[in-house]
Amino acid sequence: MNIGLIGFGKTGKAVARTLIREEGINLKWIIRKSDKKNQLTANDILDEPSDNLTEIFSINSIKLNEFFKENKVDFIIDFSSEESIKIYGEAATENGIKIVSAVSHYSEETIDFIKKLSEKTVTFWSPNITLGVNYILVISKFMKKIAPEVDIQIVEEHFKGKDEISGTAKVLASNLDVDNNEIKSIRAGGIVGKHEIIFGFPFQTVRLTHESISREAFGNGVIFVVKNIIDKEKGFYNYEDLMKPFFEF
Amino acid sequence: MNIGLIGFGKTGKAVARTLIREEGINLKWIIRKSDKKNQLTANDILDEPSDNLTEIFSINSIKLNEFFKENKVDFIIDFSSEESIKIYGEAATENGIKIVSAVSHYSEETIDFIKKLSEKTVTFWSPNITLGVNYILVISKFMKKIAPEVDIQIVEEHFKGKDEISGTAKVLASNLDVDNNEIKSIRAGGIVGKHEIIFGFPFQTVRLTHESISREAFGNGVIFVVKNIIDKEKGFYNYEDLMKPFFEF
Amino acid sequence: MNIGLIGFGKTGKAVARTLIREEGINLKWIIRKSDKKNQLTANDILDEPSDNLTEIFSINSIKLNEFFKENKVDFIIDFSSEESIKIYGEAATENGIKIVSAVSHYSEETIDFIKKLSEKTVTFWSPNITLGVNYILVISKFMKKIAPEVDIQIVEEHFKGKDEISGTAKVLASNLDVDNNEIKSIRAGGIVGKHEIIFGFPFQTVRLTHESISREAFGNGVIFVVKNIIDKEKGFYNYEDLMKPFFEF
Amino acid sequence: MNIGLIGFGKTGKAVARTLIREEGINLKWIIRKSDKKNQLTANDILDEPSDNLTEIFSINSIKLNEFFKENKVDFIIDFSSEESIKIYGEAATENGIKIVSAVSHYSEETIDFIKKLSEKTVTFWSPNITLGVNYILVISKFMKKIAPEVDIQIVEEHFKGKDEISGTAKVLASNLDVDNNEIKSIRAGGIVGKHEIIFGFPFQTVRLTHESISREAFGNGVIFVVKNIIDKEKGFYNYEDLMKPFFEF
Numbered sequence: 004m005n006i007g008l009i010g011f012g013k014t015g016k017a018v019a020r021t022l023i024r025e026e027g028i029n030l031k032w033i034i035r036k037s038d039k040k041n042q043l044t045a046n047d048i049l050d051e052p053s054d055n056l057t058e059i060f061s062i063n064s065i066k067l068n069e070f071f072k073e074n075k076v077d078f079i080i081d082f083s084s085e086e087s088i089k090i091y092g093e094a095a096t097e098n099g100i101k102i103v104s105a106v107s108h109y110s111e112e113t114i115d116f117i118k119k120l121s122e123k124t125v126t127f128w129s130p131n132i133t134l135g136v137n138y139i140l141v142i143s144k145f146m147k148k149i150a151p152e153v154d155i156q157i158v159e160e161h162f163k164g165k166d167e168i169s170g171t172a173k174v175l176a177s178n179l180d181v182d183n184n185e186i187k188s189i190r191a192g193g194i195v196g197k198h199e200i201i202f203g204f205p206f207q208t209v210r211l212t213h214e215s216i217s218r219e220a221f222g223n224g225v226i227f228v229v230k231n232i233i234d235k236e237k238g239f240y241n242y243e244d245l246m247k248p249f250f251e252f
Numbered sequence: 253m254n255i256g257l258i259g260f261g262k263t264g265k266a267v268a269r270t271l272i273r274e275e276g277i278n279l280k281w282i283i284r285k286s287d288k289k290n291q292l293t294a295n296d297i298l299d300e301p302s303d304n305l306t307e308i309f310s311i312n313s314i315k316l317n318e319f320f321k322e323n324k325v326d327f328i329i330d331f332s333s334e335e336s337i338k339i340y341g342e343a344a345t346e347n348g349i350k351i352v353s354a355v356s357h358y359s360e361e362t363i364d365f366i367k368k369l370s371e372k373t374v375t376f377w378s379p380n381i382t383l384g385v386n387y388i389l390v391i392s393k394f395m396k397k398i399a400p401e402v403d404i405q406i407v408e409e410h411f412k413g414k415d416e417i418s419g420t421a422k423v424l425a426s427n428l429d430v431d432n433n434e435i436k437s438i439r440a441g442g443i444v445g446k447h448e449i450i451f452g453f454p455f456q457t458v459r460l461t462h463e464s465i466s467r468e469a470f471g472n473g474v475i476f477v478v479k480n481i482i483d484k485e486k487g488f489y490n491y492e493d494l495m496k497p498f499f500e501f
Numbered sequence: 502m503n504i505g506l507i508g509f510g511k512t513g514k515a516v517a518r519t520l521i522r523e524e525g526i527n528l529k530w531i532i533r534k535s536d537k538k539n540q541l542t543a544n545d546i547l548d549e550p551s552d553n554l555t556e557i558f559s560i561n562s563i564k565l566n567e568f569f570k571e572n573k574v575d576f577i578i579d580f581s582s583e584e585s586i587k588i589y590g591e592a593a594t595e596n597g598i599k600i601v602s603a604v605s606h607y608s609e610e611t612i613d614f615i616k617k618l619s620e621k622t623v624t625f626w627s628p629n630i631t632l633g634v635n636y637i638l639v640i641s642k643f644m645k646k647i648a649p650e651v652d653i654q655i656v657e658e659h660f661k662g663k664d665e666i667s668g669t670a671k672v673l674a675s676n677l678d679v680d681n682n683e684i685k686s687i688r689a690g691g692i693v694g695k696h697e698i699i700f701g702f703p704f705q706t707v708r709l710t711h712e713s714i715s716r717e718a719f720g721n722g723v724i725f726v727v728k729n730i731i732d733k734e735k736g737f738y739n740y741e742d743l744m745k746p747f748f749e750f
Numbered sequence: 751m752n753i754g755l756i757g758f759g760k761t762g763k764a765v766a767r768t769l770i771r772e773e774g775i776n777l778k779w780i781i782r783k784s785d786k787k788n789q790l791t792a793n794d795i796l797d798e799p800s801d802n803l804t805e806i807f808s809i810n811s812i813k814l815n816e817f818f819k820e821n822k823v824d825f826i827i828d829f830s831s832e833e834s835i836k837i838y839g840e841a842a843t844e845n846g847i848k849i850v851s852a853v854s855h856y857s858e859e860t861i862d863f864i865k866k867l868s869e870k871t872v873t874f875w876s877p878n879i880t881l882g883v884n885y886i887l888v889i890s891k892f893m894k895k896i897a898p899e900v901d902i903q904i905v906e907e908h909f910k911g912k913d914e915i916s917g918t919a920k921v922l923a924s925n926l927d928v929d930n931n932e933i934k935s936i937r938a939g940g941i942v943g944k945h946e947i948i949f950g951f952p953f954q955t956v957r958l959t960h961e962s963i964s965r966e967a968f969g970n971g972v973i974f975v976v977k978n979i980i981d982k983e984k985g986f987y988n989y990e991d992l993m994k995p996f997f998e999f
Contacts, residue, residue, distance in 0.1 A: 133456055134398070134399065134453070134456070135451075135453065135456045135457075135458045138394075138395060138398065138458065139458065142391040142394070145387075145391070145498055145499050146387060148498045149383070149387065149476075149495065149498045150383065153690070154661050154688065154689040154690050155689070156687045156688065156689050158656070158685070158687065160699075162701075163652050163701060187656070187685040187686075187687060188685075189654045189656065189685060189699060190652065190654065190701075191652040191653070191654050191699050191700070191701020191706065192651070192652050192700075192701025192702045192703055192704075192705070192706055192963075193701070193702065193703040193704055193705075193706075193963050193964075194701060194706060194963070195963060201658075201687060201689050202384075202689070202690075203660075203661060203688075203689020203690025203691070203692060204383070204384065204469065204472065204690045204691065205465075205468065205469075205472065205690050205691040206464070206465045206466045206467075206468040206469035206471075206472060206690075206691055207382055207383070207384045207462065207463060207464050207465055207469040207472075207690070207691075208384075208461075208462075208463040208465065208689065208690055208691075208692060209384045209387065209388065209460075209461065209462055209463075210459070210460075210461040210463070211458075211459075211460060211461075212457075212458065212459040212460075212461065213456065213457075213458055214456060214457040214458075214459070215455070215456050216454075216455045216456055216457065216939075216940045216941070216942060217455045217940075218455075219454065219455040220453065220454075220455035220456040222455075223453065223454065223455060223456075227398075243501065246398065247501050249394055249397045249398045250394050250499055250501070252492065252496050252499070402939070403910050403937065403938040403939050404938070405936045405937065405938050407905070407934070407936065409948075411950075412901050412950060436905070436934040436935075436936060437934075438903045438905065438934060438948060439901065439903065439950075440901040440902070440903045440948050440949070440950020440955065441714075441900070441901050441949075441950025441951045441952055441953075441954070441955055442714050442715075442950070442951065442952040442953055442954075442955075443714070443950060443955060444714060450907075450936060450938050451938070451939075452909075452910060452937075452938020452939025452940070452941060453939045453940065454939055454940040455939075455940055456939070456940075457938065457939055457940075457941060465690075465691050465692070465693060466691075631954055632896070632897065632951070632954070633949075633951065633954045633955075633956045636892075636893060636896065636956065637956065640889040640892070643885075643889070643996055643997050644885060646996045647881070647885065647974075647993065647996045648881065700882075702881070702882065702967065702970065703963075703966065703967075703970065704962070704963045704964045704965075704966040704967035704969075704970060705880055705881070705882045705960065705961060705962055705963055705967040705970075706882075706959075706960075706961040706963065707882045707885065707886065707958075707959065707960055707961075708957070708958075708959040708961070709956075709957075709958060709959075710955075710956065710957040710958075710959065711954065711955075711956055711957075712954060712955040712956075712957070713953070713954050714952075714953045714954055714955065715953045716953070717952065717953040718951065718952075718953035718954040720953075721951065721952065721953060721954075725896075741999065744896065745999050747892055747895045747896045748892050748997055748999070750990065750994050750997070
């Protein structure tokens with residue numbers, strides 16, 4: 004499977020590292036905003052040797068349509084920002100490339116644009132592409148169905164200085180019809196990231212907890228997504244669509 | 253809904269208390285082994301007043317067939333021990349009573365006997381009838397399907413003196429193809445009961461935790477079961493069967 | 502050791518149960534507000550047989566000074582409410598009885614009154630008399646001394662319906678100079694009570710957690726207090742005073 | 751404060767990074783085993799710019815006595831292995847350098863050697879130099895003094911593949927007179943490191959938990975040690991000695 008990555012910030016780097024290490028995946032190229040150091044390969048920068056080197060290009064130095072033709076990939080993985088997909092989206096679609104975006108926020112308008120692209124190719128979007136968070140999203144909704152009256156509390160812990168309420172906690176809350184006021188945010192030291200949903204029953208408590216160890220978890224999420232979306236018909240997919248088949252009794 | 257309860261030990265008492273308090277349920281009678289105090293109602297013993305009193309009978313002082321005819325109930329809830337169902341099973345079946353058993357262990361032979369009864373009525377068995385534990389049983393199996401290679405560890409905490417490895421932990425383990433050696437048992441003070449399944453990924457950890465507060469959780473489990481099994485065709489059901497409809501996307 | 506208990510509400514009952522069971526302690530009598538049932542012993546009401554029965558008296562049916570003379574005890578344990586000590590305090594002091602109060606709140610004025618009593622006898626007050634909470638109070642203060650710049654967060658979990666912010670959490674916070682806004686309160690189902698202090702460092706996290714299982718923990722706290730205060734000179738003591746000798750290197 | 755570091759493995763690098771960033775500390779040099787790359791400064795290798803560059807030397811290319819004379823430091827911090835101190839110990843002592851070792855294991859014989867050095871200088875050894883673990887070591891011993899009969903369980907969680915039972919867990923256990931069999935080891939995914947001491951009382955549970963986020967925690971431990979040992983008389987110190995002054999009421 005040949006993959007191109009858009010975005011090479013902290014998370015992009017961790018994702019690149021994971022993809023380079025994964026057997027059966029060839030991270031062919033990375034497109035980033037900045038120009039600096041783009042003579043080096045990602046393998047050099049990340050100190051991750053590989054048979055197939057991953058070249059880095061600046062978005063300003065390439066013509067996308069030609070680039071995609073000459074550097075064929077099956078998937079574009081997008082860890083950049085909202086505006087990128089509007090720049091590369093049509094060129095990618097015309098070259099039959101599937102798009103997997105993990106950009107953390109899209110406006111309604113951008114989502115409409117992606118849906119348009121989906122008429123011609125496979126597109127996917129998840130604001131938090133880790134497997135664990137999405138598993139908890141799905142199973143927590145089932146708990147609410149089973150016990151609609153259960154008390155729900157959401158606790159999230161992050162490093163000191165992170166703005167109040169994590170985006171993931173908000174998604175968990177809206178998913179469960181819980182008000183954002185019910186999210187309790189802990190900020191202390193260097194905690195990487197922890198989300199806990201507490202289901203309180205009169206005589207028992209159920210806790211679903213996700214703990215992040217490092218950003219490479221996003222890379223593993225990408226691997227899950229591309230493996231499970233590769234054979235899909237064109238259309239706009241989310242994580243729940245890909246998890247559904249595993250929830251068979 | 254009229255209910256009869258078999259068994260009035262510590263757990264039976266907690267279940268009786270929960271059923272007496274539940275609107276829409278009438279706990280009509282309790283059958284117990286011992287003779288003592290059976291002139292008192294369960295309402296007196298438990299200090300739980302109610303419009304419909306719950307009488308207590310000794311198994312030795314009644315003829316089951318006649319008793320079931322004169323004291324009609326929709327369900328028998330069994331919190332006694334393995335041998336009971338062989339005593340009351342056929343009389344119950346002949347009187348069209350559904351059977352819900354929460355006895356913690358049955359031999360293959362007894363299970364066969366229950367299956368026989370199931371040809372004529374609705375029967376149900378769960379060795380741990382709490383909602384929380386069964387929810388975790390179901391969702392943990394889905395995680396294993398999604399990520400077959402994930403590391404799984406099971407930790408259970410109970411009061412000092414409890415024999416090594418809880419039955420529920422063993423069920424969780426066998427459900428996930430985890431060896432009993434992988435269960436870590438904590439024994440300290442008066443911990444009521446905690447079960448945790450740890451799913452370890454390279455860069456994230458997911459924990460599913462169930463904490464027992466008190467035995468009344470078994471009563472709430474019974475209420476879930478009777479409400480969700482009342483309209484079923486005759487047959488032998490388990491908790492998964494009743495949860496299935498809630499796991500629809 | 503002969504003990505008299507003031508207060509026989511939910512917590513008073515749990516404390517009485519613990520004291521009746523404790524070897525070396527004789528719970529001689531209980532004084533309560535209400536008149537009902539006071540012909541029964543505490544042993545009957547609590548179903549706790551004992552060689553020395555614990556009689557129950559109504560505050561309205563006795564003259565305290567005479568009562569204390571005729572029913573000599575070493576300690577009065579007070580689990581009632583703020584006003585009680587003003588009623589029994591002087592009579593107790595005159596009869597050489599030591600006073601251990603676990604009333605959850607006293608005004609400055611009442612504290613002054615207790616200090617007055619302390620000129621003639623041993624008095625002790627702790628708004629949460631459990632061993633665990635007081636241990637955490639003491640050790641958390643040491644952490645703050647060791648690392649004054651550490652991030653501190655306090656999380657407390659209790660049953661749905663409990664008024665915002667537990668008293669114990671407030672004591673923990675003021676003890677650590679943490680603003681009450683920094684306390685995160687979780688309310689769900691029937692959680693008995695959990696307090697956690699999180700110390701967040703850039704590269705490590707320390708958590709001190711106290712979980713309540715049942716009110717009997719207060720009884721064990723009383724036993725610790727009476728055993729460690731019995732030989733003290735007259736004066737007004739708190740939990741820290743009794744813990745100090747154990748914190749020797 | 752001028753510091754020299756012995757050892758530049760994974761932990762040594764994380765420690766170097768922390769020391770370079772710390773105001774008031776000048777990491778003057780690092781001595782390592784290997785020869786490669788020693789023309790680069792630690793600032794280059796770690797991408798940590800600083801006014802005072804940290805040079806790296808190979809142990810094979812220097813004469814220690816002369817080196818120490820020409821490259822004066824207040825402290826040597828040792829994150830290498832058992833044999834190192836025997837090589838640099840006497841030269842360091844003769845040059846009035848204080849020695850702080852975080853080597854994870856020393857034989858009795860080596861400890862005797864360090865004690866010998868301590869007759870002339872300040873020496874310090876801690877097999878786990880993080881602040882959090884040492885705090886928990888000290889406070890857990892106090893709990894055992896307060897409640898000698900309490901049930902103690904130790905749980906440690908680490909990444910899959912780590913050999914059974916962490917060294918820190920063993921130290922915690924021996925410190926509390928708990929048998930190593932009582933340590934429960936969880937191995938799953940990429941868990942960095944978690945240690946929990948559970949104190950089980952009949953009606954309450956106290957948990958002391960330490961979670962590692964990254965190896966830089968060792969660097970912060972070093973900073974605590976050098977700041978608190980700088981004014982000590984010559985002698986052999988451990989972490990408890992440095993913590994003692996903070997445990998004053």
